[in-house]
Amino acid sequence: xxxxxxxxATVAALAVGWSxxxxxxxxxxPDRDTFYRQVRENLARxxxxxxxxxxxxxxxxxxxNPFGRLGTGGVSLYEVYPSPVRELVxxxxxxxxxAPVPAREIxxxxxxxxxxxxxxxxxxxxxxxxxxxxxxxxSARARQRRQRAIDDVVDALEFDVEGRTLYxxxxxxxxxxxxxxxxxxxxxxxxxxxxxAGTVWVDERAxxxxxxxxxxxxxxxxxxxxxxxxxxxxxxxxxxxxxxDGLWMPTKLTLSGRGxxxxxxxxxxxxxxxxxxxxxxxxxxxxxxLDARVHGEAGRGP
Numbered sequence: 001x002x003x004x005x006x007x008x009a010t011v012a013a014l015a016v017g018w019s020x021x022x023x024x025x026x027x028x029x030p031d032r033d034t035f036y037r038q039v040r041e042n043l044a045r046x047x048x049x050x051x052x053x054x055x056x057x058x059x060x061x062x063x064x065n066p067f068g069r070l071g072t073g074g075v076s077l078y079e080v081y082p083s084p085v086r087e088l089v090x091x092x093x094x095x096x097x098x099a100p101v102p103a104r105e106i107x108x109x110x111x112x113x114x115x116x117x118x119x120x121x122x123x124x125x126x127x128x129x130x131x132x133x134x135x136x137x138x139s140a141r142a143r144q145r146r147q148r149a150i151d152d153v154v155d156a157l158e159f160d161v162e163g164r165t166l167y168x169x170x171x172x173x174x175x176x177x178x179x180x181x182x183x184x185x186x187x188x189x190x191x192x193x194x195x196x197a198g199t200v201w202v203d204e205r206a207x208x209x210x211x212x213x214x215x216x217x218x219x220x221x222x223x224x225x226x227x228x229x230x231x232x233x234x235x236x237x238x239x240x241x242x243x244x245d246g247l248w249m250p251t252k253l254t255l256s257g258r259g260x261x262x263x264x265x266x267x268x269x270x271x272x273x274x275x276x277x278x279x280x281x282x283x284x285x286x287x288x289x290l291d292a293r294v295h296g297e298a299g300r301g302p
Contacts, residue, residue, distance in 0.1 A: 003015050003274075006126055006214060019152075020170065022135070025165065029161060029163075029164065029173065030173070030204065032090040033089045035173070035204075035207060038207035039202060039207045039208070039209065042178060042206075042207055042208050042248065043208075045247065046152075046247045046248055047248055048143060048144075049081060049086050049094065049245075049247060049282075050082065050111055050249075051082040051139070052082075052244075052276075052280060052281050053082065053278045053279060053281065054079070054080060054081050054278075054279050054281060054288065054294065055080055055083065055249075055275050055276065055278045055279070055282055056077060056078065056079055056080065056271070056275070056276055056277040057077070057078045057080050057091070057273060057274070057275050057276055058075060058076070058077045058078075058272040058274045058276075059075070059076060059271070059272065059274075060074065060075055060080070060271050060272050060273075062232040062269065063135070074096065074097050075096070075097055075098070076093055076095065076096050076097075077093070077094055077095035077096075078091045078092060078093055078094065079091075079092040079094055080092075080291060081289040081294070083285070083286055083287055083288065084138045084139040084141070084142035084143075084286065085120065085124070085142070085286055088120055088175075088286055088287045090113050090117075090118055090287070090289045092109055092110070092113070092175065093105075093107065093109065094106065094261050096294060101127060109120075110236060110289075113289065114283065114290065117163065117287045117289075117290060121286065121287065124138075124250075127130050134286075135284055135285065135286055136284075138266075139284060145159075147255045149187045149188075149189040149190065152185045152186055152187040152190030153185070153187075153188065154192050155180065155183055155185065155190070156179065156180055156183045156185040156190045156191075156193050156194040157178065157179060157180055157183075157193055157194070158177065158178055158179070158180045159175055159176070159177045159276070160175065160176050160177075161173065161174070161175055161299060162174040162175065162176050162199070162203065164227050165201075167201040167203075167210060167211065168205055169211075170205075170210065171203075171204045171205065172201040172202055172203060172204055172210060173201075173202045173204050173218075174199060174200070174201055175199070175200040175201075175202065175204075175221070176197075176198070176199050176200075177195040177196075177197065177198060177200065177214075178198075178217075179194045179195070179197065179217065180194075192220065192290075195216050195217060195219075195220055196214040196215065196216050196217065196236065197214065197215060197217055197235075198213050198214030199212070199213050199214075200212050206242075206248070207221065207271075208240065208242075208248045209240050210239070210240060211238070211239055211240070211250070212236070212237065213236075213237050214235070214236045214237075215233060215234070215235050215236075216231075216232055216233060216234040216235075216236075216257070217257070217299075218232050218235060219231055219232055220257075229259045229260050230257040230258070230259040230269060231257060231259045233257065234255065234257030234258075234269075235254075235255070235256050235257065236253070236255050236256075236260075237252070237254045238250060238252070238253050239251050239253075241250040243278040244278065244280075245280060247253070249275065250275055250280055251275050251276060252272070252273065252274050252275070253271075253273045254271065254272045254273075255271040255272075256269065256270050256271070257269050281294060282294065
């Protein structure tokens, strides 16, 4: 079972809304429309650049123990090579529980990905004189998919400004969110977002979302509830930080809860994901791992 972690983190951040008002201490808050526009522009800019950065991902594994109980345990480290085409994203396992993956296994992963990428690119008619236009079209479609999800999340939630505070020493605007009554989301991110209520901290000077903390107010199902169901009270956090080039990106997500999996098995999830070592790709590409310039950088450590 793979939780839609990075997509959820990105969409959750992009969902931030605003209802205006004054801080609880009486000081006026930033101009509502101007501040909201800055936050959304910064988030949208980061989202547009998301597939232009390779990064590393460290996550706890979801597994079945000898007694048939599903849960989390063990840690894997991936090198992630993004793509506007979901089938071409390459997640290369380079470490398990702190031990490097053997070179032979990494070579096998690379061979399998190259073969898979060649097949996908052939099916999609990539290559030739129109390759640049093809990449532009695929990137545009990816942005449209993300925008639909973002709009769906925004429509699924209501937001209220709670005031101004210091968050880890940084002046921040505090925004509470909850499900919008009567909303009918049509995308997976929208349906997941509608099950949560929580708080967002926005860096006031940078107009960037720093932290999201949320708790589910009803069960969350995966696979129509047959594969897994996390119970009400599941908690989630998302952290965003600057990664260079004036961009902020998700750097950590946690998910903690209990539920059931495969109908009757007890599910205990204590899931943590870190994203780090962001690096700008040399060009927009459908399969950046196949670019020798990128591949030459892959061996550097975090």
